[in-house]
Amino acid sequence: MLETINLSKTFKEKKAVDEIDIYLDDGESVGLLGPNGAGKSTTISMISSLLKPTSGDVKLNGKSTIKDPSEIRKVLGVVPQEIALYEELSAYENLHFFGKIYKVKKGFLENRIQEVLDMVGLKDRQNELVKTFSGGMKRRVNIAAALLHHPKVLILDEPTVGIDPQSRNHILETVRKLNEDHGTTILYTSHYMEEVEQLCDRVYIMDHGKVVASGSKDELLSILSSEDTIQVQLSKSSDNLLEAIKAMKPVRRVDETSDGIRIISKKDSSILNNLVHAAEKEGIQITHFQLEVPSLEDVFLHLTGKSLRD
């Protein structure tokens, strides 16, 4: 229903988005994951017709939205990263203002404001000034504003960054209900892998402006089916041992963690033996050894070489 075709954006020499093809089918909930600077916000700005692509297209039901964005604006609700509210107005007054901007018909607006306030759990706080709200409550008002015109597609750009756990849970629950109960199509950008795992049917992983992987959770996990993640605790840390492990043939990555090291290695039955020998050679004991079931976080690390919250 909504798709990007070879979508690209270059700022001076910087390719922020590089020929990406993503699609959203009706009623799907799709995650867009990527480290800082991967190009997620730029992609969202182009999909929502706020930013003109350098090349490529954004199509809604097969029709380009670049020349005529009027249709996409009708069906799309966008919750940007920055909170855009009038601090001196109440939540209700802000929504009234945005309702007029979105041209919600007068007769429907009152009712709709109460509905969206209910969805984000702020009905009983609607007459309080936004400046007295926590960051999480402000973001919930922002989400409510994006919902006023009954969008078929809702795009959320990292809606839970830096907010209190109560608001975070409210937001996740609101997004889940919108998708499951109201059939709203969702594009959800986040740094929190567990949110995307919880909410999304499919995931796109972006890095350096490109889509480096996409698919359902199971499809992405199968990327790592030929690899093991091994967590090791040592009696003491040693640079020599770290180097020796890195030099082992099946080993792809070694990272120091808070309580030891994490090794990503091709599946290899000799790895444990080799680790024990290498540790013995350095006079170090392996105090704990655990083979981990790979998570989406591991897939992300494998593809981008970065942790999501670097």
Ligand SMILES: Nc1ncnc2c1ncn2[C@@H]1O[C@H](COP(=O)(O)OP(=O)(O)OP(=O)(O)O)[C@@H](O)[C@H]1O
């Ligand atoms: N207006 C702009 N002018 C110049 N460079 C820009 C502009 N907007 C974005 N960029 C650059 O494009 C790249 C992609 O940025 P973008 O904000 O889309 O990434 P992101 O994945 O959303 O990151 P974050 O998670 O930090 O928001 C970055 O290198 C950024 O510095």
